[in-house]
Amino acid sequence: MIRDVEPWAVRRARARTSAGPAAARDVELRAVRRARWQIGLLVGLAIATLLAMAGAFAYEVMRHSQEEQIGLELDYGIRNGIIAGPPTCSWIFFYAPDGRLTHADRAAPAGLPLRDDAEEVAATGATRDRQVDRDGTTYWIRTQDRGAGIVQAVFDARFQNADRRHLLTAFLLAAVAGLLAAILAAMLVGHRAVAPLAEALSRQRRFVADASHELRTPIAQVHTRAQLLARRAAQNGADRRDLDRLVGTTRRLGEIVDELLLSARLGADNPRPGTPVDLARLTVEETERALTGTTAVTLSTPPRPVPVVGVESALRRVVSELLANALHHTADGRITVTVLALPTTAELTVTDTGDGFDPADAERIFDRFHRGPGGGERRFGLGLALLREVVTSHGGTIAADGHPGMGATFTVRLPLAVPAAMTAAPRLSFGEGVSGAAFWLRG
Secondary structure, three states: OOOOOOOHHHHHHHHHOOHHHHHHHHHHHHHHHHHHHHHHHHHHHHHHHHHHHHHHHHHHHHHHHHHHHHHHHHHHHHHHOOOOOOHHHEEEEEEOOOOOEEEEOOOOOOOOOOHHHHHHHHHHOOOEEEEEEEOOEEEEEEEEEOOOOEEEEEEEOHHHHHHHHHHHHHHHHHHHHHHHHHHHHHHHHHHHHHHHHHHHHHHHHHHHHHHHHHHHHHHHHHHHHHHHHHHHOOOOHHHHHHHHHHHHHHHHHHHHHHHHHHHHHHHOOOOOOOEEEEHHHHHHHHHHHOOOOOOEEEEEOOOOOOEEEEOHHHHHHHHHHHHHHHHHHOOOOEEEEEEEEOOOEEEEEEEEOOOOOOHHHOOHHHOOOOOOOOOOOOOOOOHHHHHHHHHHHOOOEEEEEEOOOOOEEEEEEEEEOOHHHOOOOOOOOOOOOOEEEEEEOOO
16 A cells, blocks of 8 residues: 655745745855955955065065175274264274273163174184174174274164164055955955855745746655555556555655755755754654665664764754665665764664665765765655765764675764753653564565
């Protein structure tokens, strides 16, 4: 007897269609704003980087020029006994061959001249250059043997250092101002740049939603009429088989529309507020609902609730789709469904002994429209991809493992809710307190 099953999209989506377009528009606006900020930030950082590079280049040019000028001043002072720099920033000292200090400029900084340098130059004859940081400035000191004695020239680079600091400050302010101006300008320009993208996304989402909604009603009508015809059909095997195929086709069309609607809602990135859901109870119910074939199913659940926070209808779809996938690929084997409550996560595992798949496809099977060898008629390429979106939107993960001809295992992990937020929920009679109940699907 054919079951009177209305497509899932028709049953569950009627009351939730009004908020979809508004949610999608909100997401598109957020995407536009995010893109504008990203463009502005990237352009601003690029301009700030260019300004920083220009500032570093200018700083190095200034530093090299200043040091070259200081070297020339020191050479002039050594040769002529006087430095052309500011009187308060340059000093000349003379040592006789016997090491006596014969001349010292008045008001020389404390610690000058450097007698050790003079003695070293007198002993080696090599010119000695030194930089001394003292009293918040830098002293450039050159000591040289002039034959008639040792000459030590000192230059205070306080003004040169101040010029460098002023240059750095100016470039820093220019970089900050340029960054802000670039971000503002890029946001204004970026709005125009990303507007076509936002419009394209909006049109795509509206098309998917509108097409899906328009298809739901005629598909439901065709499905219902096919069921009525199947019930009234004479006991002609060929006609009955054709009607059964028609019912199955309309059911699959309903599933496709269901997947399109779910994809549009997930794309809106606006999940409804989550509530505590007993994953164990939900798994028991969906397993009982799947008892329609000849495959053995073993269910293992804890005796207590396994609460997760989420949307029950979406999580129910995850469980039912995993079971349907396992049943489709396991004709006469065994399916094991396990629910565990780990310290911080709830784990749902569906293992079958069916067709399996190449381990290299463990990630690709979650791609949209992926069909591996032996994928069969049922896989239209959205089911597992949508499962991953649902699980990810609930803060969880889904993974697959398998080998050709040795079955497959799908593992879903979801954050465990606070136990106090979940009260014990009634279980079906065959699942209550059982840790390994076997169900033989009815043929």
